[in-house]
Amino acid sequence: MEQQSALQDLKNLLVNAPSLLSVYDTLEPMLLKLFKAQRMSIFQRRMQHQDLVARFKTGNEVQEIKVPISPHSIAGYVALSQIPLIINDPYSSDELSAIHPRLKFADKFDKHSTFRTQNLICIPILNAGVLMGIMQIINKNDGAFQSADLALANKVAQTLGNKFRYELGGTSQPFDYLVHRKVIDEPTLNKFVQANPEHELLVQRLMTEKRIPEDEMGIALSVHYQVPYIGYKPDRFRLYQSNSKLNLSYLKRNFVAVVTDSTDRPTVLMAQPSNASLLMEIESALGIESYGISVALPNTILQYLGEANGGGVGPGAMDEILDEIGTSGQEADEQLDDMSDDAPAVVRLVSRILHDAKRLEASDIHIDAEKNAPTRVRMRIDGVCRDITQVPASHHNAVIARIKIMSNLNIAEKRLPQDGKLAFKLSGQVIEVRVATIPTVAGEGVVMRILSTGGALPMGKMNLSPANQQTILRMIKKPHGILLVVGPTGSGKTTTLHAVLGHINTPDKKIWTAEDPVEITQPGLQQVQVSPRIGFTFASALRAFLRADPDIILIGEMRDKETAHAGIEASLTGHLVFSTLHTNSAPETITRLLDLGIDPVNFTDACIGILAQRLVRTLCQNCKEATLATDTDMDFIKRQYGADYLPELKLVSPLMLHKPKGCEICGNTGYKGRTGVHELLSMTPALRSLVYKTAPVSQLKTQAMHDGMRTLIQDSILKVIKGDTDIAQIQMLASV
């Protein structure tokens, strides 16, 4: 209670004071009484001087103590690390060196007086995650400072932080200055912030998409982070040359560069200067005594690092890194867990694996622990897992730890599966990766899914048969109705829907999409990421869209009756709706929806068409070989295409097909890339009357084929004859 009212008194005192210094005489005894301590000092950060200054009055004179942000003093170190400290004996070098090897106690004030510091509590004053200053409370009257004092100090520091931000003219969010300057409005900014959780990407996208000038953005960040802004001035700043342990890919990934001007004093350029742990790593790797901290734009940092001028140095070839690991891998087994993640070889190895995955167009990376054997690194390319490399078992844990750190996962938790996300940069493009760790009896494994970035596939590249292409173009011209794309996970439904949306995405149409996750982005679309965990489902997104004057709506998936029902209702009230279902064929989709309890009349009125699809591997264009169709091949084609429809194939005899061979381009597999095979059902009057009668799937299928639908296997056979793929790849689609 006493504490509560003291804290309230403090707040009132600061709110009404023009500055901290003006009420220091009242504040000091108040805080000393609150902490039951003898002395205190409050340091304020100075943006242009990159140090801290404590001001206090003795008599009428204002005294100043300046302290650099470095381990050379306790206050400087707390400012650097942003971690509060309780020091029981500042004269104990053991106690200090256990905190940081170079931590010193600046004892000159003790020396110049009879006062002796016995113990102290030192706490960072933060506001919105940005360092504003430091508070030190010295010599507890009754023994040592306890954790209760720390909790109290935190509350005081919060109040001081608010005051300091006001005094220093800081902002509570990195882009507030832009809103204040009316460079961007708040709702637009919030939309960007929500869509881009990663700071660096957000800065970049705001500048390119909202045309915010570099300097304007630089000032905004400088005001927020309370450090100077440095732009790209290669004639003034160059990279700081030192025999540091800083590895280029580490710097690029963390968006940090150390530069220097003619004075040779290093300046650490950071995209997010509030990242104290990163600053600590840099500081300790450089081992420098004095340096500045400045904010720079992410691209500027990459420019200084040489990314913009011809790519710079990559992480190194896989073989070289593995060689290096081979020679350094003799550490004792007990040390494995301690092996630091920034052992450069491991860092580069993980970075190499990610780069290779992107280069090989892999969709997934599997890092599997093996008992008493090297770790296997496999990648799923065109839907098939391929062995890529092996990592010595001695480095398994370090590689997993590295990936966990990059994805913000708990390194210590090894018994439970974890999910996270990481992003890396490849030739200027940010690539997002979903990460899942899975504990196995052999050790922890990791599976990474590379989220496809970039825009939509043009419809012309979908490899639709000419008949299907015509039909679908006719379908999507309709002003309302529902079009479903169906197939199992990984059958390319999202790609197809975005190709279709890309085709009809014109400025006169308002298009809303709800997706999980948003993998493909298109300018002009309003794309929303649903989050069922917080109750933001496809159904609730759809309800929100209907209030937002849409023309076209994409609902990522009809997982339940509620969503299916709402989607059909929306299409009946004048909107064009697209969605997906996990069904195997187009006709089966109809019975599935009726089983869910959807009204057959509503459904047939709404439904424009159903497209079922699969992906099949395509032959490598570089090495595929022509070959005569065997009798077995001919039998397969005739049986699967069906006697009734065979004439339309106009088969020649002998028939030329293609088979895989293998070359360097396709990794000796004979296949490269995948293509879609399709089954497109149109809702015709004849089919409609069968649906009313709840006819069985087989009858629906026969009628749909009669009305022009070709099945997945028929479409695949067309693609075999075209030379896109071979019979082996489509056999799993065959009906027995």
Ligand SMILES: [Zn+2]
């Ligand atoms: Zn090939």
